[in-house]
Amino acid sequence: xxxxxxxxxxxxxxxxxxxxxxxxxxxxxxxxxxxxxxxxxxxxxxxxxxxxxxxxxxxxxxxxxxxxxxxxxxxxxxxxxxxxxxxxxxxxxxxxxxxxxxxxxxxxx
Amino acid sequence: xxxxxxxxxxxxxxxxxxxxxxxxxxxxxxxxxxxxxxxxxxxxxxxxxxxxxxxxxxxxxxxxxxxxxxxxxxxxxxxxxxxxxxxxxxxxxxxxxxxxxxxxxxxxxxxxxxxxxxxxxxxxxxxxxxxxxxxxxxxxxxxxxxxxxxxxxxxxxxxxxxxx
Ligand SMILES: [Zn+2]
Numbered sequence: 001x002x003x004x005x006x007x008x009x010x011x012x013x014x015x016x017x018x019x020x021x022x023x024x025x026x027x028x029x030x031x032x033x034x035x036x037x038x039x040x041x042x043x044x045x046x047x048x049x050x051x052x053x054x055x056x057x058x059x060x061x062x063x064x065x066x067x068x069x070x071x072x073x074x075x076x077x078x079x080x081x082x083x084x085x086x087x088x089x090x091x092x093x094x095x096x097x098x099x100x101x102x103x104x105x106x107x108x109x
Numbered sequence: 110x111x112x113x114x115x116x117x118x119x120x121x122x123x124x125x126x127x128x129x130x131x132x133x134x135x136x137x138x139x140x141x142x143x144x145x146x147x148x149x150x151x152x153x154x155x156x157x158x159x160x161x162x163x164x165x166x167x168x169x170x171x172x173x174x175x176x177x178x179x180x181x182x183x184x185x186x187x188x189x190x191x192x193x194x195x196x197x198x199x200x201x202x203x204x205x206x207x208x209x210x211x212x213x214x215x216x217x218x219x220x221x222x223x224x225x226x227x228x229x230x231x232x233x234x235x236x237x238x239x240x241x242x243x244x245x246x247x248x249x250x251x252x253x254x255x256x257x258x259x260x261x262x263x264x265x266x267x268x269x270x271x272x273x
Contacts, residue, residue: 008160009226010148014213017227060228062159
């Protein structure tokens with residue numbers, strides 16, 4: 001069972017109280033973008049075995065979105081952080097680096 | 110309204126309609142109108158719902174006056190004050206074991222005044238612990254019968270392995 005701490009309401013939320021929002025930190029490509037950028041925005045997703053960054057919503061709770069960093073292989077949670085950022089904050093990356101040295105995810109490492 | 114009582118290992122009571130007012134806005138603004146409780150708690154008649162939402166409870170007949178008073182204090186701020194009494198059902202549950210069967214919450218560790226939004230089986234709810242150790246729970250009135258069903262079923266039999 002995955003348990004995430006919602007940074008908005010401070011509660012420890014069981015996976016069944018949350019809604020998964022898919023991959024984090026996507027850049028939206030809309031009207032006027034190239035076909036390949038638009039296709040990438042719509043369809044291309046990471047599917048890592050290991051470090052992953054995701055969006056979650058505290059749906060049976062405060063209702064707010066947040067981000068989570070976890071390991072898809074072990075479900076170890078590295079941390080949760082604000083939804084209002086476009087990449088993981090340094091303190092989250094430091095935790096990931098300490099626990100998974102040499103990790104990479106998209107263009108992050 | 111739909112008041113009813115179930116007595117099993119625990120007692121579940123659907124309580125008469127209570128006045129409930131949703132107050133939303135920036136918490137620093139809301140503090141001008143309401144005594145804001147700490148995150149995850151209920152204090153007096155006000156519950157902390159989310160970083161930008163409070164629930165104010167009062168006798169149902171006082172809702173109109175309460176809303177007028179709240180709006181008057183929030184003039185000039187970006188806010189929402191709305192009567193949601195008709196959208197809510199409220200229950201009293203005599204012990205935490207009943208809730209522990211239905212909600213993914215460590216109910217045994219809840220202190221009086223603790224307010225927790227979660228799910229009750231498959232529906233959204235919020236409940237809090239009172240000084241006497243009993244709980245009050247609110248959910249949408251549209252699912253009141255579902256809440257009544259799962260609560261009274263869970264309250265019917267004791268949980269042997271829980272002690273104290
Ligand atoms: Zn939350």
